[in-house]
Amino acid sequence: MTLQTFTDEPEHVSALRATLQRFLAEHAPREARQAWDRAARWPRDVYSKLNALGLTALTVPEEFGGAGQDLVAAIAVIEELAAGGPCLAGPFIHTSFYGGMNLSENGSPEQKAQFLPRLAKGELFFAYGLSEPNVGGDLASVETRAVREGNDIVINGAKRWCTGADWADYIYCLVRSGPPEDRYKNLSFVLVPTDAPGVTMQDIEHVNLRYTHSQDVYFDNVRLPTSAIVGGEAMWNQGWKLLAGRALDVEKLEISAVALGIARAAIDEAWGYAQERVQFGKPISQHQAIRHKLVTARTKWQAARHMLYHAAWLANEGRPCSVETSMAKLFVADMGVEIALICQQVMGSYALSDAYEMERHVRDLLGMPIVGGSSDMQKNNLASLMKL
Template sequence: MDFGEPEHIGMLRESIRRMLERHAPREQMAKWDVEDRVPRALMDQIRDLGVCGMTVPEEYGGTGRDILATMVTVEELSRRSMVIGTLFLMNACYGSMNILASGSLEQKQRLLPKLANGELLFAYGLSEPDVGSDLASVTTRAERKGDKVIINGNKRWCSGAEIADYIYALVRTGDPDARYKNLSLVLIPPTAKGVTLTHIPALGARGLNTNDVSFDNVEISIDDVVGGEEGWNQGWTKLAGPALEVEKLEVAAMALGIAAQAVDDAWEYSQQRRQFGKRICSIQSIRHMLADAQTKLAATRLMLYRGCWLADNDLPCSVETSMAKMFAGETGLDIVLTCQKVMGAYGYAHGFDMERHVRDMLLMPIIGGSTAIQKNNIANRMGLPKA
């Protein structure tokens, strides 16, 4: 067992922190939060860090798969904002990891070099107005017409749709009663004729560009069915593949980043704030709250990095990634609420990042498979009988 952080990971953290100070300082992030946007141009700065190829093999222009480094990048970017973390995910994970795992050879050759170079962003179009956890019930339909595919239906909560190059959408390609067997994944440019986007404002994750997306006779080429012709009706197998395990780590990494920044902020604040003639960090209850938060943060980090290690070594990790995702979301919420208490009224007011950390963290137990869904997965995969 080796718990030491590799040197290249330490250097990566430093370069991300420098980039954020320069191109997304705290005051700027607070403004983007109010405006509910983060510019796509920030992706250029992320690309310049050299991190976009970390999920792409060298033969396609990447630097080779490094899940730990990828998740540390998500963690560090999410310290400033999970929205910035998501920008990177839209490239390195929603795009590269999915195309690498599920794309046809032609799609890999066409898309992976651009993804590795940070030029393309993918948005997830899985959820629908009536479909959340039960993704096998999607009703958005795709029909073959020669070498074209025609799409009709509605997606909901499609984050990043306004700035994405493709929506990676799960669509019904046959009889709905067959559930898992008649699903396909397709790549739809949000600029295609017949696509309408409607922005959805939300409590947190402001700037995530979350949208309702409707498809009205949208036409794409059969080449944009994920996996090509052979990918038709194979959507579920592709969705539930290795990329799904890593997706759970992605949310855990975002939660860890938000929580880590909240702890740092509260730790620092407790040393500045004076009440009753002394710094509040000298009050035992404040010290205990911060000690609790640091301990929970350390546990979250261990669970996430263990999941990364398993994924990097191609070992089975469905249980561990579910545990990491569930723990990071729930414990992360606990951590930010504790940190908010340490900061009193200043943890609640606009103008301080703490209230944004709380709003953003509230999303973590919901997305990427809710806490309850992860618990189901853990109990099922560990063989707990249902009757």
């Protein structure tokens, strides 16, 4: 049983889902998805066909060649692509959110004019440069240093878990640009071309979301013009404001949509398996223990979907949504793990083999309470936001 969308979903979003489901059925069959996962590489030829649908325009304003920001539709795209495996959802996010959303919200007029038309066409990819070897959730303590030298910026340091940096065009990079004791007043964002002199990388292997590797990225006297400061020179040492802005709220929705899509795929596979697998003379879907597991998984998924799309609607309307987006990230990620383990139990030993996709779904979902801001970080954020 394939999980259905809500009947009150906007018609254009439902139509977009149907288009994507047909596309994935034709261009991303199970055998291909498994091969992409083993290689930890996304399929550029298939992505080029996907890009022709114009999806990357959904986070870019019309004046820069986009479709006008439609975050509900963009989140739905991520969910559908992730349900077919992260190998197409990943590169879409690198263009539409790491690039399009961030620069639409935070770019200077010159940066918007330079980058947004190409991002709307899907011609550029961005990677995040946030975490470091000694810095995870405590981003105010980043050690990568940027100093002003005349009309240039010189960057030294290292970033960790810089996913997709080896094929991205730019790194949306957080740097310490002032005295360390200033903490929240000493941060800036800089757009670092990945081919800039002094940038080197080393792969990091990981077991989940294997549409690509992550990278350690090293900056050795990387010299850039001041036009690389996100938001322009007025935003030098104002990076914390960007971290606390709307783009970060949407970042939490984007990774939640990945979790929701993969969880949906896990339920679909377990649901179908339970109706085909016969034990004790009848399909296991007729045994009460299995029926209860599948209904529980479906209920958790439906609750997660309500939470995600309510937060996406708030963000799309420009309403305050920091609490709701953090709640969505916390709830959807944790429910994704519970759904993965339930579905794994339904399929038993077959969930551990490559005869089905369940083993990948479990790997991917187990990482969701960690990536994109951990569940414990979301709890801390929520406690502060709600003045606890």
